[in-house]
Amino acid sequence: MTKAIRINGDALSWEDCEPISEVPEGHVAIDIAWTAVNRADLMQRAGVYPPPPGASDILGLEASGVVSRVGKGVTDFKPGDAVCALLTGGGYASEVVVPAVQVLPVPKGYSLEQAAAIPEVFATAWLNLYHEAQLKPGEKVLVHAAASGLGTAVIQLATALGNPVFATAGNEDKLEICKRLGASGFWNRSNGSFVEAVTQWGGVDMILDPVGGSYIAEDQKVLNVDGRLVLIGLLGGRMAEVDLGLMLVKRQRLIGSTLRSRTVVDKGEVMAALYQHVWPLLSARQIEPVIDRSWPIQEAEAAMAYVAENKNIGKVLLKVT
Ligand SMILES: NC(=O)c1ccc[n+]([C@@H]2O[C@H](COP(=O)([O-])OP(=O)(O)OC[C@H]3O[C@@H](n4cnc5c(N)ncnc54)[C@H](OP(=O)(O)O)[C@@H]3O)[C@@H](O)[C@H]2O)c1
Known part of the structure; x- marks a missing residue:
């Protein structure tokens, strides 16, 4: 069963939603393990930062997890691969579909938890x-x-x-x-x-x-x-x-400058540059994502309140599975 965080008035709830039926050409479906809270999620929830046209209205700009299916033409990933992804939306859910160019393998030596703190x-x-x-x-x-x-x-x-x-x-x-x-x-x-x-x-x-x-x-x-x-x-x-x-x-x-509203091609170029220039630094532990703390996705409300109060140092994560 696919689940996602839905905004019901002032409240957030973890609800059943429509599962992904088909994975389009050039896309990858990911079973999400972890996602992260970004300041943009708070603004989207407050109604001042709507998703770009065509994007999921579910919160969440990044995720890590395991590839479940790939669309036609995808050769870089296969089911079972551990990955992280830059999303235009849809991270606060149990699964997501994303253009393959916005997906990267988890850096060598990293857990899925750490990998969720990297893309955005x-x-x-x-x-x-x-x-x-x-x-x-x-x-x-x-x-x-x-x-x-x-x-x-x-x-x-x-x-x-x-x-x-x-x-x-x-x-x-x-x-x-x-x-x-x-x-x-x-x-x-x-x-x-x-x-x-x-x-x-x-x-x-x-x-x-x-x-x-x-x-x-x-x-x-x-x-x-x-x-x-x-x-x-x-x-x-x-x-x-x-x-x-x-x-x-x-x-x-x-x-x-905004990242989210850029085209898939532009985002793909940024991710390719990350893979070339930043992934080696991460794997060598010369740089590492800073993680403050995490909450289960069902407690996204508490995680977002912590960020809204400017308490976090580094990333706040949400554990999905
Ligand atoms: N354009 C883009 O593509 C893009 C992409 C990613 C992030 N961003 C932006 O970059 C910022 C950081 O993102 P994040 O998700 O990493 O945020 P975050 O972890 O939520 O941190 C935001 C921090 O901003 C500081 N702050 C809050 N209100 C402020 C104010 N009025 N004046 C000065 N500082 C204030 C606070 O730290 P202190 O109290 O320590 O100052 C707060 O902890 C956000 O504004 C986000 O929207 C933009």
Whole structure:
């Protein structure tokens, strides 16, 4: 029996749903073992981040599990393979169908539990640091919400690839973890503006900003000449003041970026790049997903509340089977 988390008013429930009948060409069906809570799930549940057209309306942007069936033309996977996948939706369920290009084998030496914490954050980190911002070795990065699931992946990946990281987060415990993961500059956002601290650190060449709002004007002040400001979220609001003078004179670039709404081809390219550049680092344990804690999928409500309260350091997982 296929099951999924359904949103019934304010409540979440683990309910029977329509099983997958046919696996389309180029797709893979996965029996899900683990999925993860992303900030985007909270926004989707609140009705402010609807799934893109054609995507499942079930929450969940990533999963790990075992391949149950493959569609015509799929040669990279077979039933029984342990995999993890980047999803456009549908992770809070017992099974999912996903384009094969969005699926990767579980990295060598990893459990299905650990593998569920990898796809969304490492795909987002790779896409924005090395595709959108085209970071070169030695260029410096400012990461806001650096102890988040995403932030903990970004710090490790950037550090491993030779890009020093300045981390901002909401308390000292979080900053301590950022330090252990490789960050070399720190700011506790509960102490006010980060501008002076980042300036003293020497400024940055790229900013990964999930906050927006009033952060944009401050970001601009610490962004070096030819710097790239990649906006990936609106935790601090959608309206911002931009200093066009600074933007012009310092040749700053403001880039908006979302992973979920990209085409299957684009997502496939990101996953192929992960397999080539990030999987070897994971297998060598040079980098690892940071997992805070997990709940059974039936208790998704508690897991989402924990994330909503900004308590997590790294990823929060949901155990499905
Ligand atoms: N565009 C994309 O493709 C994409 C993909 C993945 C993630 N994202 C975005 O990246 C962010 C991190 O994702 P995640 O799932 O890893 O999140 P997460 O683990 O839920 O962490 C989010 C963190 O953001 C910080 N925060 C919350 N409200 C804030 C505010 N008003 N100002 C400053 N910081 C605030 C909190 O940490 P502190 O209290 O420690 O600051 C919170 O723990 C989210 O905004 C998410 O939507 C975007």
